[in-house]
Amino acid sequence: xxxxxxxxxxxxxxxxxxxxxxxxxxxxxxxxxxxxxxxxxxxxxxxxxxxxxxxxxxxxxxxxxxxxxxxxxxxxxxxxxxxxxxxxxxxxxxxxxxxxxxxxxxxxxxxxxxxxxxxxxxxxxxxxxxxxxxxxxxxxxxxxxxxxxxxxxxxxxxxxxxxxxxxxxxxxxxxxxxxxxxxxxxxxxxxxxxxxxxxxxxxxxxxxxxxxxxxxxxxxxxxxxxxxxxxxxxxxxxxxxxxxxxxxxxxxxxxxxxxxxxxxxxxxxxxxxxxxxxxxxxxxxxxxxxxxxx
Amino acid sequence: xxxxxxxxxxxxxxxxxxxxxxxxxxxxxxxxxxxxxxxxxxxxxxxxxxxxxxxxxxxxxxxxxxxxxxxxxxxxxxxxxxxxxxxxxxxxxxxxxxxxxxxxxxxxxxxxxxxxxxxxxxxxxxxxxxxxxxxxxxxxxxxxxxxxxxxxxxxxxxxxxxxxxxxxxxxxxxxxxxxxxxxxxxxxxxxxxxxxxxxxxxxxxxxxxxxxxxxxxxxxxxxxxxxxxxxxxxxxxxxxxxxxxxxxxxxxxxxxxxxxxxxxxxxxxxxxxxxxxxxx
Numbered sequence: 001x002x003x004x005x006x007x008x009x010x011x012x013x014x015x016x017x018x019x020x021x022x023x024x025x026x027x028x029x030x031x032x033x034x035x036x037x038x039x040x041x042x043x044x045x046x047x048x049x050x051x052x053x054x055x056x057x058x059x060x061x062x063x064x065x066x067x068x069x070x071x072x073x074x075x076x077x078x079x080x081x082x083x084x085x086x087x088x089x090x091x092x093x094x095x096x097x098x099x100x101x102x103x104x105x106x107x108x109x110x111x112x113x114x115x116x117x118x119x120x121x122x123x124x125x126x127x128x129x130x131x132x133x134x135x136x137x138x139x140x141x142x143x144x145x146x147x148x149x150x151x152x153x154x155x156x157x158x159x160x161x162x163x164x165x166x167x168x169x170x171x172x173x174x175x176x177x178x179x180x181x182x183x184x185x186x187x188x189x190x191x192x193x194x195x196x197x198x199x200x201x202x203x204x205x206x207x208x209x210x211x212x213x214x215x216x217x218x219x220x221x222x223x224x225x226x227x228x229x230x231x232x233x234x235x236x237x238x239x240x241x242x243x244x245x246x247x248x249x250x251x252x253x254x255x256x257x258x259x260x261x262x263x264x265x266x267x268x269x270x271x272x273x274x275x276x277x278x279x280x281x282x283x284x285x286x287x288x289x290x291x292x293x294x
Numbered sequence: 295x296x297x298x299x300x301x302x303x304x305x306x307x308x309x310x311x312x313x314x315x316x317x318x319x320x321x322x323x324x325x326x327x328x329x330x331x332x333x334x335x336x337x338x339x340x341x342x343x344x345x346x347x348x349x350x351x352x353x354x355x356x357x358x359x360x361x362x363x364x365x366x367x368x369x370x371x372x373x374x375x376x377x378x379x380x381x382x383x384x385x386x387x388x389x390x391x392x393x394x395x396x397x398x399x400x401x402x403x404x405x406x407x408x409x410x411x412x413x414x415x416x417x418x419x420x421x422x423x424x425x426x427x428x429x430x431x432x433x434x435x436x437x438x439x440x441x442x443x444x445x446x447x448x449x450x451x452x453x454x455x456x457x458x459x460x461x462x463x464x465x466x467x468x469x470x471x472x473x474x475x476x477x478x479x480x481x482x483x484x485x486x487x488x489x490x491x492x493x494x495x496x497x498x499x500x501x502x503x504x505x506x507x508x509x510x511x512x513x514x515x516x517x518x519x520x521x522x523x524x525x526x527x528x529x530x531x532x533x534x535x536x537x538x539x540x541x542x543x544x545x546x547x548x549x550x551x552x553x554x555x556x557x558x559x560x561x562x563x564x565x566x567x568x569x570x571x572x573x574x
Contacts, residue, residue, distance in 0.1 A: 006466070011476045012397035019388035019407070019451065022444025026418060027410055033421035044424060093310070100307060106560075107314040113556050114321065116505040118523045119545035122530060123324050126538060133323055136339045165317065172567045225414050228507045232527065251416060256512060261420050268416035275414055 038266035043259045055266035065267070067242050068250040069274075071156060075246065076223045079163040084215060087170035088208075092200065094171075095178045105175070109168035121162075121232035125149055128158045149233060152243040159229050159244055170215050177211040178204070206291040213290045217282055224275050227252070247271060328543040335538050350543035358525060358532045359517035363544055366525035367551075373435055373510075373521060374503040378496045380442030381450055385495060386488065388445045389454030390480050394466070404455070411448045423512065437513045442499075450495045453566060457491035458484060494566035497559045504552055522548045 013020070038055055040048035059065045090108055094101050114120050127133050128148035135145030148154045181204065189199045230238065230246035238245025238253075251271070255264030315322075327335045328350050330343040357363040391397070392404050426437040445451055466483060474482070485492070507523040514524055526548060529541060556563060 006470065007395045007397075007476045009397045012391045012395035012400070015387045015391040015395065015476075015480070016403070017387075018384040018443065019445035022384070022441060022446045023406070023410070026422065026441045026444060026446050027413070030418040030421035030425075031413075033424075034417050034419075037420060044427070093306075100310075104310050104314060107318060110321070110556075111317060113501070113552055114549055117549065117552070118505075118507050118526045119548045120321075122526065122541065122545060123320055126542075127320050127323075131336055133320070133339070140339060169567055172564055176567075221412055221414075225416070228505075231507070248416065252508075255420055256423075261424065265420050268414070268420065271414050272417050275412070279412060 034265045034268060037262050038269050040262045041260075042262040042265075044261055045259075048262065051262070055263050056270070058263065059266060059270065064242060064245065064250055065247075068238070068245045068247045071238075071243065071245055072224060072226075072247040074156060075160055075163070075226065076220055079160040080216070080219050080223060082160075082164045083167045083219065084170055084212065086164065086167040087215075088174055088212070090167070091171045091174035091178055092204065095175065105172070108171055112166045112168035115162065115166035116228060118228065118232055121229050124158060124162050124229070125233050150240050152240045155234070155240055155243045159233060162229050163223065163226070170219065173215055174208065174211060177208050181207050209290045210292065213282075213286050217279060220278060220282070221275055224248075224271065224278075324542050325546055328539065328546045330539065332537065332539045335542075350539035351547070353537070354529075354540035354544040354547070358528050361517055361520070361525075363525065363547065365518070366520050366522050367547070369519060370504055370521040370523070371551075373438060374500045376435070376439045377442045377503045378499045380439060381445075381447055381495055381499045382492050384443050384445035385447060385450040385454055386485065386492060387480075388451045389458055390484055392451070392455045393458035394461075394463075394484065395476070407448050407451055411452065426513070432513055433515045433519065434513075435519065438503075438509060447499075450498070453494065454488065454491050457488055461487050490562060490565065493559065494562040497555060497562050498566055500555055501552060501563075 037048060039050060039052055041051050041054070042048035094105055094108075111120075129135070130145075130147035130150070132145075132148075134148070138145040146154070148158050185203055186199055189203060194202070225248055226246060227248045230244050230249045231252070234240075234244045234249075236249075236253075238249050247267070248271075251264050251267045254260045254267065323341065326341055326343055329346040329348070331345070331347060331349070334340075334344060355363045357365065388407075392400060392407075422437070423432070426432055431437050431440075461484065465487075466479060469479060469483060505523065507527070510521050510524050511527070514520060517525075517528070520528065526541075526544060529544060
């Protein structure tokens with residue numbers, strides 16, 4: 001018996017209409033315009049002036065662009081491995097339902113809930129200040145702390161610490177993955193005499209790699225776009241000496257402080273290219289280490 | 295043997311608690327500091343306030359630029375409410391089409407939607423700002439709200455599509471045979487069955503809107519329209535570092551709604567994170 005279609009095709013497009021309009025008006029057209037602006041000089045007061053690859057050439061020579069890429073890359077590639085490692089470790093430790101575990105999970109998740117807020121960024125600024133609580137605790141053991149936020153060598157690390165601190169959300173994702181692994185496999189392994197340690201590396205970790213991979217991709221994409229901590233902690237400047245100048249912050253300064261909309265658009269497209277390239281690399285490397293059932 | 299088991303359980307709890315406490319220490323310290331005098335905040339390492347005072351809250355709630363902090367809290371709530379409605383309506387419609395309706399471009403359009411998830415929003419930001427500026431929407435809430443009614447949050451479409459795919463087709467067949475229209479099917483069957491998913495959308499929209507700083511800073515300039523995030527930053531600029539106490543008090547106030555939502559809707563939050571791998 002031929003199955004009847006559940007709906008008329010036009011009905012489906014009717015339900016998709018808001019999304020289709022949104023896709024066109026808030027994504028496709030803006031992207032086309034943005035690409036066009038990136039080849040122009042445009043200050044919003046006068047009409048855009050075509051300058052070809054001028055913005056991209058200027059970017060390649062702009063030391064602050066290179067510096068901001070370096071700062072952002074350090075933030076992403078130093079912070080995320082630690083973030084995911086902590087998330088995995090705590091997920092394994094808090095996997096078994098036992099007394100207090102639900103409460104502990106909540107405790108470790110809370111930084112992720114609050115971490116993106118302006119309030120916590122402001123708090124971070126105080127915590128790592130010259131008179132901040134970290135230095136006062138260090139003073140108890142007779143260590144003379146410095147102003148971590150205002151020292152070029154350490155300012156970025158306080159931001160990285162802020163991102164590692166928020167490992168809780170990844171931990172929750174891993175917990176979800178761990179709970180899907182059938183208990184039978186572990187029992188079979190135990191009968192065969194495998195230690196818990198060995199079971200982790202030969203069973204848990206391989207089965208969890210698809211989830212780790214997905215998490216890695218999404219976290220990297222998001223981290224490249226981080227803005228609030230850099231803006232709040234550096235007071236909107238990327239100081240000291242550009243050591244916390246995130247790429248997005250420099251883009252913001254160009255576009256919305258100096259009204260170099262063309263230059264900022266070019267920066268946005270380079271960001272897209274960087275994220276696209278790194279995502280493609282991660283997908284390429286995934287074949288080597290991500291375990292798929294089928 | 296039993297003793298050994300108990301001892302290892304004790305060590306487990308001690309370690310977990312110690313590590314957890316050190317993680318929450320900055321937040322707890324801020325909470326305590328909000329009840330301390332400004333002199334006490336900058337002196338010593340005592341955790342609990344020696345003479346608890348509410349003066350920080352009193353001076354903080356006065357707000358900035360002549361507007362009380364309650365005004366900013368109200369603004370943030372209104373904005374979040376509008377975004378929640380927009381996201382729920384538009385994303386559930388799109389998700390229904392992707393999950394349950396048959397049309398030729400289903401797979402292709404779904405891939406396009408997934409692709410938009412990976413785009414950095416900066417490639418859309420500047421033209422959007424320029425257009426919103428031209429039509430006089432800058433310094434209103436419209437640029438922050440209207441896109442939500444057009445399903446611009448791809449993640450929620452993805453999540454709801456996954457959710458609706460889980461609704462069994464047999465369940466929908468009976469009303470179909472009875473001649474139920476597609477629209478009625480959506481309203482009377484899909485929406486009620488998707489309620490947990492829609493709750494997750496609402497909770498995440500609230501958290502993201504509450505924490506969002508970048509777009510609110512770009513689009514809002516009149517203090518009467520400030521949200522909590524923008525007002526907190528203004529507060530620092532206006533008063534400097536001399537009033538950390540009041541700042542901490544307002545920071546704590548700004549985190550209360552987040553915490554309340556978390557406690558009230560923890561289940562939906564956890565399910566949402568597990569379903570799609572987003573950050574809270």
